[in-house]
Amino acid sequence: MKKTSNKVVLVGAGAVGTSFMYSAINQGIASEYVLIDAFPQAAQGNALDLADTMAVLPQPFTSIKAGDYSDCKDADVIVITAGRPQKDGETRLDMVAGNAVIMKSIGEEIKKSGFKGITVIASNPVDVLTLVYQEVTGFDQHKVIGSGTTLDSARLRRLLAEKLNVGAESVDAFLAGEHGDSSVAVWSRASVMGQPISKYISDGVIKQADLDKIREEAVHMAYKIIELKRATFYGIGVCLTRIVKAVLRNERATLMVGAKLNGEYGNKDLFTGVPAIIGENGWEKIIEWDLTKDEQKLFNESCTTLSAAISKAREAIKK
Template sequence: MKKTSNKVVLIGAGAVGTSFMYAAINQGVAENYVLIDAFPQAAEGNALDLADTMAVLPTSFTSIKAGNYADCGDADVIVITAGRPQKEGETRLDMVAGNAIIMKSIAEEVKKSGFKGITVIASNPVDVLTYVYQKVTGFDEHKVIGSGTTLDSARLRRLVADKLKVSAQSVNAFLAGEHGDSSVAVWSHATVMEKPIFKYIEEGKISQAELDQIREDAVHMAYKIIELKRATFYGIGVCLTRIVKAVLRDEMVTLMVGAKLNGEFNNKDVYTGVPAIIGKDGWSEIINWDLTKKEQEQFNASCSTLKESIAKAEVAIK
């Protein structure tokens, strides 16, 4: 098998991180993988377990091992999922202080390694921690990507599809803003089989009240899953794989990732879920949609909520 330069380092070998790794190796995303964890035995055990797939995968990989931060130096992509998990009844923003301190320590070690590639972050609260990581490292903001509302939008698409009895892949619907309770359903840009969602309302196939409930269900899906099985990880694992694949393949595809606003959507100095073009250099451009007045107000409120948490994180990491 021809060895390529594609090397992915995972920091945080818990349920989210290993779900990403399992999805990535099944999709043949990279050639070489390294797992880093605060508990080295967890990284080593998961690396050995995942290595057992090499002989039977249709598209295999070259190597997978437990490692340390020195392995980040020549990596193409680092995926960070480290941090304590969300507890039942807890919002993502409740986790900000403790996980900000963890993220600061990770950022310092990654910077020390000489890493020059792209970082993809899923640690919660992801918008705030992506901001912390970029600030601590000083890396080019375009090379730091949060998972944003990729998962939230996938949930929204599935729920709309269930209601209209179509494939989820036929639905383009988006949650923007915080990966959390204040995220905004951008119905003004939603389509089903390329037809605007408001046409389905006019035809009586779905109502605005039903769309509002679908938004609530999508936003609170994590709480339901955590209540049922204590954690969510498969969905975000696949979403992280999608982002990393877009980077390594230089796809220049638009995804709902966490990118840093610099005036787009009338907000700035905050990482949050927006449509951005993803390729080998990270996110290259934010697609600045025209929002309705109500959507813009909701988006502004979401960004304000995040900035309050960013201020708490900055206090925590001083």
């Protein structure tokens, strides 16, 4: 990775992509930005709109423009959000075939550019499409990161914080597995300011039934938002910024990203949400928690669900 100015390329200048870009430029994580979209006018219009912030930002960037896949060659990070959006009442896995074909096309173009950096993917179903991209490109698995359950876990933290009447930043709580309906709440690792959530249960502050309800609400939050305003984008935009910043600044931060399992947690050959160390080389190591028996069972079921969707995606891109 080059060590001069940081360059980020966005593929997919829709609501999710531009929310990421707006968050990224406000946090000053890079110097150069490029937007690529199947509709060039959308990329150009958003680039011009975002460029209007340059004169007033506390950490201004150097350049932002609409571009094409040739701009990927010297990028440090590519963020992919392209694909059709989730419809009201539709699960993320319902989108697999069509978006797998789109991801294959994108991956082939990026590989052709000579890109050597890190790719961060948020296109849905993200776990499946991250694997499609990695297999199509042949890129080092550690250099391909799915957004995983970063957003899901942020939702869980917020809801638990509201229940306990504390700040969300004081809460550590995690959803693992699929970014979707089968994700697993790892309550055995949840804590507030270092105090395990089990202590709050034993003290009568919160009940397991409350935690189950919070998990359900977090997992189905996207459906609620889509019903109300047709799409979700601000939360994932900020989560993508968090991941990309960890890469560009070599933070070695631990985040719930989509990393490829190679036997960790008893599963393999798929990307899914797990705790991993993130730095300039991508996801560097998966952290293996000792899950409870029930958590492991639910995680295995989530992986089985993803494996079935992966088969559909592979079938779709063969046609």
